[in-house]
Amino acid sequence: MTISARRIVEIIEPEPVIEGAGVRLKRSIGTPTLDYLDPFLLFDDFTSGNPRDYEAGFPLHPHRGIETVTYVLKGEVQHRDTLGNAGSIGAGDIQWMTAGRGIMHEEMPQVRPGGIAGFQLWVNLPAKLKMTKPRYQDIRSGE
Numbered sequence: 001m002t003i004s005a006r007r008i009v010e011i012i013e014p015e016p017v018i019e020g021a022g023v024r025l026k027r028s029i030g031t032p033t034l035d036y037l038d039p040f041l042l043f044d045d046f047t048s049g050n051p052r053d054y055e056a057g058f059p060l061h062p063h064r065g066i067e068t069v070t071y072v073l074k075g076e077v078q079h080r081d082t083l084g085n086a087g088s089i090g091a092g093d094i095q096w097m098t099a100g101r102g103i104m105h106e107e108m109p110q111v112r113p114g115g116i117a118g119f120q121l122w123v124n125l126p127a128k129l130k131m132t133k134p135r136y137q138d139i140r141s142g143e
Contacts, residue, residue, distance in 0.1 A: 014045060020058035023109070024048065030122070041066060042122035047073070049115035057108035063099035065130040067123045070095040070107070075116030081105035085136045092141025100125070100132035 012034050014026035023046065028034065030042035048054050060080075070077065071094050079095060080086040082104045089095050097105065109116050125132070 017044075019044070020061075020107075021056035023056060023058065024053040039124040039126075040121065041124050042120070044120045046109070046119065047115070047117040051111040051115070054109040054116055055111050058106055059108075060104050060106045062102060062104045063097070064102040065125055066099050067125060068095075068097045068099070068120060069123065070097075070120045071118055073117040073119075074114060075112050075118070076110040077116075077118070078108045078110060079105060079136075081136055083134060083136060087138060089138055090141075094139040096137050096139060098125070098132065098135045100129065100134045103134040103136075105136075 012028060014028040015031045015033070017025050017027045017031075019025055026045040026047075028043050028045070029037055029040050030044075046054060070089070072089050072091055074091050076088055076090045077095070078086075078088045081097070085105075088110075095107075097103065
């Protein structure tokens with residue numbers, strides 16, 4: 001098998017956005033510049049050392065027909081949803097939520113010394129799974 005180098009065609013800088021109750025993010029997928037990567041719908045970087053950028057969090061809001069994958073590099077994010085799940089993920093942990101036919105949840109970054117860092121990816125579910133039962137799981141860094 002021969003591996004050949006490929007030329008970089010374009011570098012796209014993430015765009016600053018404000019989501020939730022005022023959280024400042026950097027979005028690279030799901031912008032007018034890059035909106036055609038189905039099944040990847042959105043990719044956000046929520047890294048900040050300034051608590052005002054993230055402390056308002058993402059109060060209760062709905063999702064449907066997608067999966068969200070959140071990976072925390074630094075800090076802590078608390079989660080609660082309408083399935084009765086509640087908990088917290090920290091550095092190295094992953095939150096995997098299948099919204100399926102619909103779920104409401106909140107994600108609240110916690111103010112800690114050193115700030116917060118992480119990213120979230122939204123993945124479009126195939127048509128046959130859009131109405132699947134919603135579920136939530138944490139994957140701990142040690143697993």
